Amino acid sequence: MxxxxxxxxxxxxxxxxxxxxxxxxxxxxxxxxxxxxxxxxxxxxxxxxxxxxxxxxxxxxxNVDRYLRYNRGHKQGDIDVSRLTSVERRDEIIKHLLMTAPHRYRLEDLWGKYCISDSAMATDLRSLRMLLDKFQLSLERTSGYVWVEGSEANIRKAITGLFSYDAGEDSGRFIQPNHRVQQRDAALVNHQLDLIEQLIHAEIPYPYRVNIFTHLYIMIERYRVVGSLMDGESTPEMRKALDEHSKIANVCKSVIDNLNAYLNAKLPEVEIYYLYQYLTSSRIDDRQPEPDTAQMPQMVGDLTHYLIDRVTADPHYEGIDQQALFASLSQHMKPLLNRLQNNIKVNNNLLEQIRLEYPDLFEAVKSASEQSVERFDLNPIDDAEVGFITVYFAQAVENMRIPVDILLVCTTGLGTAQLLQAKIEKRFSGLHIVETVATRDLQGTLSLHPEVELVVSTVGLPESITVPTLVVSAMLTIEDQERLERKVDQLRRQGANR
Incomplete structure (x- = not known):
């Protein structure tokens, strides 16, 4: 101990x-x-x-490699590795290979503790090669040793893409076995994120803060394991991009300088550019609601207009305020284009809820996104990104405030119905009262007004009424108002999804 x-x-x-x-x-x-x-x-x-x-x-x-290898073998502690599924086993192996790449390992050191056959190990190797190929990495094997070959940038992308939890700041899920070091590293990274926000005078919202946290945390771990083996050359294109955006470049340099002091190291110069990529791929909350169209890149404006045009071609969405939607969506599209260009992925923990709440709208946005990929020659837009775009369209749909045609009913059609009409008109601007009628005239009035979507009545109505109904007090109590608002919202959502 x-x-x-x-x-x-x-x-x-x-x-x-x-x-x-x-x-x-x-x-x-x-x-x-x-x-x-x-x-x-x-x-x-x-x-x-x-x-x-x-x-x-x-x-x-x-000897960091030896220390991590030994502690990783014991970190499983209470876990019976023989009970791991093949997918879990490969997950553990590829995580270790990526975090320590390009270090070489004997096959028996990686697979020995799992007690599997040679054929199962061969299957693992084939699966891992296919997995790494998606990130332009290769799994090399010779003389009983195995290792990952590829650029540092692609190694980082593979680690982030395969092993970043939605929680993002769960540092214990990486390779570092020492919990106290994990906590210290995580605190340091969070401090750097706070510093970035101070320097750019803006907040970095979810999920972008999670992405940057993960990137910096992995950088620290990678340096501890492989040090000078990390790629460090900046290209002329990288230096040009940093020169053209000197304000953000200086922020990135400050952060890397702090990490150098923390690690007592000299991180490769290219790390400044890598961090720059993440910052420019993030939606920064700088409290500027209206975009500056004069300075907006043409691609951003063209893509935003194209998505809006494709989605609003559907009659269900043609009534949205396109100008307001463009103002909000265009601010999201610039960092999205940077993410696509830099192959940076973001997690969307609201994706399933978005799909359930707005199924038709999500599919419309997904179709428009797929068309935009072909139209503008973009990298694929995955479902997580489609979900974020859908949120902007959903907000526009909710803001449409489509008037709901309602019919007011009471016993006589006078008095109480007129009182109810006055209260509803005062409290609900999005309702159109077609008529006030007596109970005996309801069926005939409905046949004359097929546009009616809701019948609001002060008395109980027969089950033969096929239009949605809501019984309220003529005084329209607070509870009645809340019930009416929920019913109207439900009708609007149903209308938007039809």
Missing amino acids: MTDMKRSLVEYLLNRRDYVRGSELSDALKVSTKTISRLVKQVNTQYREPVVESMRGRGYQL
Whole structure:
């Protein structure tokens, strides 16, 4: 079992890529250099191979690969790995390979603890190759070793795409086995997100804050494992983009400088550009309700108009306020285009609710999105993105406030019905009262007014009435008003989905 002092030693070395002198460790942990030497020996006795290496004249260094591999093997603790499904097994293996890429592993080190046959392992390898191919990565195998080959950018995309929980800030789901380090890393990343918001004078809403958190957290873990093996060259195109957007570029540089200080490292220069991609792919809440059309990129305006035109071609949605919809949707489309270009995915935890609440509208937006992909030569727009776009159209539909034609009924058609009419007209602007009638005249009036969608009555009505009905008091109490509002909203939704 690792004591607090030994844990502190390991945690300190985890944040250092190079050798650390014993005197530095002594000062940091407030113990003597002899105690440091003794702690190192005690730590190493807990492993089959030494995880803290020493070199005369240079000090101590943590073998991160060995440390993570050993602790990952024991992190499962109470989990019986023999009970994992094939999908869960592959998930565990590919996660480890990606987080430590391009480190090589013996096949038996990765698959041995699962106690599976050679044919099952061969099936896993084929499945993992197909999975990695989607991210332009390859699974290499030679002389009993296996590893992932590909660019750092694609490795990050695979990690984010395959293993980012919707909660986003659940740092424990990654490879780092030390919970205290997880918490410290997560706190540092959250502080950087707060700093970004301060520097750009705007909030980063869900799910974009989650995406940026995940990106920065993975960056820290990747550096701890592979360090200088991470790609670091910026292209002229990257530098040009940063020069053209110097304000955001300076924010990104400040964050990377802070991470360098935290890790006592020199992260590759390209990390500034990677963070820039995430920021420009995020919908920033800068409290500007109206877009500046003069500065809006033409592609943003064209795509927004195209989506609106395609969806409102459906008669059910042709009455929406297209100008107001354009104002809100266009602000979403610019970061969406950046996400498509940078292959950045976002999670949408409201997707199923959106599909259930607005099934026809969702399908209309999805169809329009698929057409726009072909029209503008875009990368595919997935359902999560379609769901976000649907929300803007749904808001426009809800704001249509389509008048609902209602018929007022009372025993005589006078007096109480007229009182009820006055109260409804005062409290509900979206209702059109076709007529007030007596109960005996209801059937005849309905035949003359097929447009009536709701009958509001102060008396009970026969079941033969096929139009929706609602019985209320002539005084139209608060409860009556709430019931009427719910009924009208229900009718509007049904009308929008027909």
